[in-house]
Amino acid sequence: MQVFWDLRMSSCGVGPARIRAVPFFPSFFRCIALCLLLLPLVAPAQAQSVPVRLDAPEPLGELLKKHLDFLGQRDPASLDDGGQIALMRRARKEIREILATEGYFSPAINRGRDEDGNLTIQVVPGARTTITAVELSFSGEISHEGEGRPDRLAALRARWGLPVGQPFRQADWDGAKQQLLDALATREHAAARIVESQVLVDAEKATAALRVHLDSGPVFRFGVLQVSGLSDHDESLVRRYRPPEPGTLYSLERLLRFQTTLQNTPYFASVVAEIDPQTASPEAVPVRVQVVEAQPKRVGFGVGISSNTGYRVETSYRNTNFHGHAWNLNSGVRLEQRRQLGYADIFLPPATNGNLDSIGVLAEQTDISGLKTQRQAIGVVRTMPSGNIENRLAFNYQHEILTPDGSQRSSRDALTANWSWTHRAVDDILDPHEGHVLNLQLGGASRALLSDRNFVRIYGRYQHFIPVRSRDVLILRAEGGMTVAESREGVPQDFLFRTGGSQTVRGYGYQSLGVRDGTATVGGRYLAVTSLEYVHWYKGDWGLAAFVDAGNANDERKLFKMQLGYGLGPRWRSPAGPIALDLAYGQSDHRLRLQFAIAIAF
Numbered sequence: 213m214q215v216f217w218d219l220r221m222s223s224c225g226v227g228p229a230r231i232r233a234v235p236f237f238p239s240f241f242r243c244i245a246l247c248l249l250l251l252p253l254v255a256p257a258q259a260q261s262v263p264v265r266l267d268a269p270e271p272l273g274e275l276l277k278k279h280l281d282f283l284g285q286r287d288p289a290s291l292d293d294g295g296q297i298a299l300m301r302r303a304r305k306e307i308r309e310i311l312a313t314e315g316y317f318s319p320a321i322n323r324g325r326d327e328d329g330n331l332t333i334q335v336v337p338g339a340r341t342t343i344t345a346v347e348l349s350f351s352g353e354i355s356h357e358g359e360g361r362p363d364r365l366a367a368l369r370a371r372w373g374l375p376v377g378q379p380f381r382q383a384d385w386d387g388a389k390q391q392l393l394d395a396l397a398t399r400e401h402a403a404a405r406i407v408e409s410q411v412l413v414d415a416e417k418a419t420a421a422l423r424v425h426l427d428s429g430p431v432f433r434f435g436v437l438q439v440s441g442l443s444d445h446d447e448s449l450v451r452r453y454r455p456p457e458p459g460t461l462y463s464l465e466r467l468l469r470f471q472t473t474l475q476n477t478p479y480f481a482s483v484v485a486e487i488d489p490q491t492a493s494p495e496a497v498p499v500r501v502q503v504v505e506a507q508p509k510r511v512g513f514g515v516g517i518s519s520n521t522g523y524r525v526e527t528s529y530r531n532t533n534f535h536g537h538a539w540n541l542n543s544g545v546r547l548e549q550r551r552q553l554g555y556a557d558i559f560l561p562p563a564t565n566g567n568l569d570s571i572g573v574l575a576e577q578t579d580i581s582g583l584k585t586q587r588q589a590i591g592v593v594r595t596m597p598s599g600n601i602e603n604r605l606a607f608n609y610q611h612e613i614l615t616p617d618g619s620q621r622s623s624r625d626a627l628t629a630n631w632s633w634t635h636r637a638v639d640d641i642l643d644p645h646e647g648h649v650l651n652l653q654l655g656g657a658s659r660a661l662l663s664d665r666n667f668v669r670i671y672g673r674y675q676h677f678i679p680v681r682s683r684d685v686l687i688l689r690a691e692g693g694m695t696v697a698e699s700r701e702g703v704p705q706d707f708l709f710r711t712g713g714s715q716t717v718r719g720y721g722y723q724s725l726g727v728r729d730g731t732a733t734v735g736g737r738y739l740a741v742t743s744l745e746y747v748h749w750y751k752g753d754w755g756l757a758a759f760v761d762a763g764n765a766n767d768e769r770k771l772f773k774m775q776l777g778y779g780l781g782p783r784w785r786s787p788a789g790p791i792a793l794d795l796a797y798g799q800s801d802h803r804l805r806l807q808f809a810i811a812i813a814f
Contacts, residue, residue, distance in 0.1 A: 261285040264299070265326060268335035272314065276335070279310055283333075296323065303333050313382035315341040317415040323700075334756050338735045339418035341380040348372060348392070349420070352428035354401060359517060368395055374737060380420045385411065389424060396428050398464035402497070403429035403489040432462035432487070435496030441503040453477070456499055462487065467499070473504070478532045478540055481506040508533040512544075518699040519807040520713045521580075522549025534558060550722075551578045568595040581712075581724045582617040582732030585705060604632040609662065618730025624743050626704050627662040630655035642789040644677045645685050655707065665702030669695045680746075689743035691716075691763070694757035700727070700737055700767055708735025709765040712775075714809035716741060719777025719798035721805070726765040736767035740774065747783055747790075755783035757792065775800045786810070 264286050268276055277283060282299060291299070304321045311319050316337040324332040348369055354361060373388035374380075389409055396404035408425040434456040439447045456466050471485035482504045487497045509531050510519035516524040525653035528544035543556035574589045591608035610632065613623045629655045638647035650703050653671040671693035678686040693709050700708055710733060713722035726738040741763030748754035760778040781794035793808040 215504070221637065221701050244247070260288075261293065262288050263330050264291070265330060265332045266335065267324065267332050269337065272311065272335070272337055275314070276307060276310055280306060293329065296331060299331075300333070307333075308334060311335075311337055315380040315420075317341055317413055318418070335354075341413060341415075341418045341420045343374060343376050343378050343380055343422060344419040345421040346372060346374070346376055347423045349423075349425045350428060351407070351425070352401070352404070353431050354396065354428035368392060370724060371395065374422065376547070380411070380413075385422070392424065396426065397489075400431050400461050400463075401428040402432045402462050402464075402487060402495070403428070418780060429489075430494040432489075432494045432497050434458055434460050434462060434487075435493065435498045437501065438498045439501045439503065442505065444505050444508055444533050445538055449479065449561055450474065450501060450503070452564060454564070454566060458496065462497065470499075471501075474501070478530070479506060479538065506532065518548070518714075519805075521551045524548045551576070553577070564799065566597060569593070570595075580722060581710070581726070582730070583705075583734050584614040584615040584617075587611070587704075600636050602632075602634045602636075604630075604634075606630045606632075610704060610706075614705070614730040614734070616732035616734055617761065619732060622645075622701070622703055624702050625662060626657045626665045626707070628655055628657045628704075628707070638677060643785060646677055646679045648674065648676045650674050657707075665697055665699075667695055667697035667703050667707060669693065669707045681748040685747050685749075687743070687745040689741070691739065691741040693739040695737040697737065700735065703735075703737075705735045708737060709737050709739035709761050711739060711741055711765050714794065714807040716794070717743075717761045717777050718759065718794050718807055719761065719796035719803070719805055720775065720801070725775055726761065727767045736765045738767070738769055738772060739763070740763045740772070742774075749783070753785035755779055755785075755790070757783055757794070759794070759796075761796075779804075781808075 262285070265278070266276060266283055278304070279672070282302065289295075300321075300323050308319060308348075311317075314337075316339075318338040320334075320336040320338065324334045325784075326332050350365060354364065371391070373391050374384050374783065378384070379771055389406060393404055393406055405427055406424065407427050408423065410423040410630060412421040412423070413419070423808045435458055437447075437451065437455050439450050442450075455470050456463075458468075465752045467485050467487070471483050474480055474483040474485070480503045484502045486500055488500070491497045510529070512526075512528040512530070513641050514524075514526045514528075516526070518524065524546060526546040528542070530543075531541040532538070532734065534541040538561050540559040540561075541556065543554075545554045546552065553574065553576040555574045557570055559568065559570045562568050569592070571592045572590070574587070576585070576587045576589075578585045587610055588606055589610035591606055591610075593604060593606040596603040596605075607628070609625075609627045611623070611625050613621065615621045632651065633653075634649070634651045636647075636649050638644035638649060651673045653669070656668035657665070657700060659666050674689070676688040678688070680686055691711075695703060695708055697703055708726075710723035710726035711717050712720035712725040717725060724733050726733040741761070743759065743761045743763075745757055745759035747755050747757040758778075758780040760776070762774045762776050764773060764775050766772045776799040777796050778799075779794055779796035781788045781792060781796075783792055789810045791808065791810055793806070795804060796807055797804050
């Protein structure tokens, strides 16, 4: 047992000191027990709190409860006669201010008691104030005579957000003024300001008259480009992304579009594009662009998994200032279970007309559905974007070696020209809910130009998104292609067709639908795929999809037979697009397969 030493004097007070060992724990616990017994006798009684309640009609009651911190449980000592008078004085002040923002300027606020005798603050809001008059006046350049200005003023007045007959709310009043100011300041009149704004309230009649006067200031036009923050790159790189033309009318939307375009390039970590509304030269206001350059060299590593090609590891290297010419080098090595590849692409800065040029090399090896391929390719691409439409022209030379299981090995060479046209008209490019995407392709090769076979490939894919109710979406997809050639022999696999797997005909193995060669599946000259999918989105980012797919690839039209697959699976909205995990049944081979992919529009 632990002990402590207690030094005590003898009982007579003059004897020698003696030392005695006393047990620690029993004495300690006796002391604690004694204190606990005496505590109720010496501690003051804890007073019970009492509630302060609010009696007000909804939804005003909920609004008031959010902002009044004196409601709820309170100390009775603070609610004596003087305390209640002070509380009601505070309540009347704060409640009147809150109700005034909702258009109630003559409320009755009284003290009452509930059934238990507790203090209740009773609120009768009274009549809500209604707008009976609106006066909008303008000065500055917009008020001068000129072509189109009367129509512009009429449009501004027609778009006023708080018209006669509408209830007055402070939030609506502030929003209407800001909307009116933005209509001027974001187009042409960057220095527009509100000179005067008034609300004249008649509390007895519950009416309000509104007055707003705006000064538009002068008309602004874009001037010269001024760029700061560059070190690795030249100002000519910024000019390649089509800044606002000098002399054109100022538009905030145009300025922000230019800023977003620069921000989306790999060259800059941040971009701010602005003008000075207080400039002395609004007829040619400089466009100021402040940039922070991104690190030009980056190395990346990644892992992943796909139901089509299996597990994946990847490393990549990027240099956005390759050879000091603002060339964007993207290169990497990707190792998958059924596919391995190495690549290097150089993307040049855009031309002044917006065209994008690139050159790339590729070495790839695959083992899919019994077909082993080895491919080396080099190509050049020109991409020509124009709004929602993108044209792409590519020239590519490739050498390919095919080894089907149970059949003979072969090789083929082709110098191909390819044209692709894509039209995207969707509400969200990553998570479409409404709209469509259409892609058309035309390509081919000739024996006269380093190719083993004359052929022409035609391909099209269409995806349509139909909103259902407020959250759900119906997705229709159609895909078809044809390779015009005497035979599939000598035609590279990229210009023939196989299908099956996620985002094609679900319920079948990846690229398992095609032409049988030995025990392998190889590409055929004909392709047809259709799909119907319904996605029900729950609250949040989760949904459930049900789908039916049908399709096949073959080498003979008379032997063509559509294969059916159907199933269902969850959806989750990720930052990269909805992730789909599908349990699909292939009707022809009577198998269930679990397949997953990022279900974005192509």
